[in-house]
Amino acid sequence: xxxxxxxxxxxxxxxxxxxxxxxxxxxxxxxxxxxxxxxxxxxxxxxxxxxxxxxxxxxxxxxxxxxxxxxxxxxxxxxxxxxxxxxxxxxxxxxxxxxxxxxxxxxxxxxxxxxxxxxxxxxxxxxxxxxxxxxxxxxxxxxxxxxxxxxxxxxxxxxxxxxxxxxxxxxxxxxxxxxxxxxxxxxxxxxxxxxxxxxxxxxxxxxxxxxxxxxxxxxxxxxxxxxxxxxxxxxxxx
Numbered sequence: 001x002x003x004x005x006x007x008x009x010x011x012x013x014x015x016x017x018x019x020x021x022x023x024x025x026x027x028x029x030x031x032x033x034x035x036x037x038x039x040x041x042x043x044x045x046x047x048x049x050x051x052x053x054x055x056x057x058x059x060x061x062x063x064x065x066x067x068x069x070x071x072x073x074x075x076x077x078x079x080x081x082x083x084x085x086x087x088x089x090x091x092x093x094x095x096x097x098x099x100x101x102x103x104x105x106x107x108x109x110x111x112x113x114x115x116x117x118x119x120x121x122x123x124x125x126x127x128x129x130x131x132x133x134x135x136x137x138x139x140x141x142x143x144x145x146x147x148x149x150x151x152x153x154x155x156x157x158x159x160x161x162x163x164x165x166x167x168x169x170x171x172x173x174x175x176x177x178x179x180x181x182x183x184x185x186x187x188x189x190x191x192x193x194x195x196x197x198x199x200x201x202x203x204x205x206x207x208x209x210x211x212x213x214x215x216x217x218x219x220x221x222x223x224x225x226x227x228x229x230x231x232x233x234x235x236x237x238x
Contacts, residue, residue, distance in 0.1 A: 049138030060130035068115040071095035076180030092116040
C-alpha cells in the first residue's frame with residue numbers, strides 16, 4: 001500500500017501538496033497506475049522542486065509543478081511504456097491528455113509537457129520556465145542527490161518520512177528504468193538513459209554518433225577521409 005502522510009508544513013517552509021480538484025485527480029490517477037516506488041518518488045520530486053523554488057525566491061505554479069512531477073516517470077509503467085517513443089515523451093503526452101480533458105489553458109499544458117519531456121535532458125531546463133527547471137532539479141535531487149546540501153536536515157527527514165525511499169531505492173529505480181526501456185533501446189540515444197541498459201545488460205551496445213556519421217549516406221564525403229586510430233578516433237580528410 002502506498003504510504004501517504006502530509007509532511008509537517010513547519011519543516012517544509014509552508015510547502016504542501018496542492019489540494020485542488022485537479023491535484024486530487026492526478027494523485028488518484030498516479031496512485032492507480034504506479035507502484036509505491038514511483039508514486040513516492042514522484043511526490044518527493046514535487047516537494048524538492050517546490051522547496052528549491054521557495055529557497056530561490058522563484059515564482060512558480062505549484063499545481064502545474066505537481067502535475068508535471070506526478071507524470072514525469074509514468075512512461076516507465078506497463079500501461080504507458082508500450083510505445084517506441086522516449087519514455088519522457090510518453091509521460092508528457094499522458095500529462096497533456098489529462099490536462100486537456102480538464103480544459104486547462106494551452107500555455108500551461110505546454111509548460112507541463114515540456115517539463116516532463118526534458119526532465120532527463122541536462123543543461124536546458126534550468127534556462128526555461130520555473131516549472132520546467134524545478135521539475136528537473138527535484139528529480140535530480142531525488143535520484144542522484146544533486147543539490148542535497150541545499151536542503152536542511154529537517155526538510156530531508158520530513159519529506160522522506162512522509163514518502164519513504166525504502167530499501168535499495170537506487171537499485172529498484174535502476175530496475176524500473178530498465179524494464180521501461182529495454183524494448184526500445186534506440187530511444188536512449190543522446191541521454192543518460194542508456195546507462196541503465198548498459199548496467200543491466202552486458203550485451204547492450206551504445207549508439208556511437210561518430211560511427212553513424214562516418215557510415216552515413218554521405219559516404220562520398222568519406223572517400224577522401226581516413227579514420228585515425230590515434231587520439232580520439234578522429235578522421236583526417238584530404
